[in-house]
Amino acid sequence: GAGVSQSPRYKVAKRGQDVALRCDPISGHVSLFWYQQALGQGPEFLTYFQNEAQLDKSGLPSDRFFAERPEGSVSTLKIQRTQQEDSAVYLCASSPQQETQYFGPGTRLLVL
Amino acid sequence: AQSVTQPDIHITVSEGASLELRCNYSYGATPYLFWYVQSPGQGLQLLLKYFSGDTLVQGIKGFEAEFKRSQSSFNLRKPSVHWSDAAEYFCAVASLVSGGYNKLIFGAGTRLAVHP
Numbered sequence: 001g002a003g004v005s006q007s008p009r010y011k012v013a014k015r016g017q018d019v020a021l022r023c024d025p026i027s028g029h030v031s032l033f034w035y036q037q038a039l040g041q042g043p044e045f046l047t048y049f050q051n052e053a054q055l056d057k058s059g060l061p062s063d064r065f066f067a068e069r070p071e072g073s074v075s076t077l078k079i080q081r082t083q084q085e086d087s088a089v090y091l092c093a094s095s096p097q098q099e100t101q102y103f104g105p106g107t108r109l110l111v112l
Numbered sequence: 113a114q115s116v117t118q119p120d121i122h123i124t125v126s127e128g129a130s131l132e133l134r135c136n137y138s139y140g141a142t143p144y145l146f147w148y149v150q151s152p153g154q155g156l157q158l159l160l161k162y163f164s165g166d167t168l169v170q171g172i173k174g175f176e177a178e179f180k181r182s183q184s185s186f187n188l189r190k191p192s193v194h195w196s197d198a199a200e201y202f203c204a205v206a207s208l209v210s211g212g213y214n215k216l217i218f219g220a221g222t223r224l225a226v227h228p
């Protein structure tokens with residue numbers, strides 16, 4: 001079946017621009033996670049949704065980062081006024097309840 | 113605080129040789145442990161997981177891992193490496209949050225190169 005998909009796969013932004021990253025989870029998966037992976041590092045947790053409810057946003061690095069999942073399926077991670085330190089791969093994962101997380105291919109963001 | 117350490121940043125092996133990638137974790141309770149593989153430009157693919165039971169876990173692509181509580185380790189092994197195994201490997205522990213969900217804490221990864 002279809003896995004987790006993310007778009008765009010690559011995004012180049014000028015410093016100060018706003019960006020929106022999309023995640024389509026596996027159909028029926030209740031849980032959705034966003035992670036940030038800096039170059040040469042392991043992924044780090046950003047935020048978690050259970051259906052449409054954002055239950056944990058403790059990993060969001062600043063108030064420029066905002067995520068939503070209004071209908072409990074597709075999620076969007078928005079970064080306002082991008083900075084160079086935001087350059088990273090943004091990974092989305094979904095899972096059925098508390099089980100294994102299945103990852104999408106990621107969006108590679110480069111801020112110039 | 114929970115953490116995962118992968119002591120080897122980069123490992124090179126010859127094709128056909130055996131492989132062991134090390135992972136040590138710090139977690140107060142019984143951990144849920146995972147190994148993921150990431151090929152260049154790709155997302156993370158689950159190789160195997162340990163939740164409970166038999167401490168030797170079999171995964172995809174001929175990989176296995178052994179949970180050793182006394183050593184706080186979950187090392188990944190493969191008896192004979194193929195050139196297609198060249199990738200980055202991440203060990204992760206699931207941190208159970210009070211809201212009843214798990215968020216993954218990853219190690220920094222081990223990059224595997226395979227010589228023909």
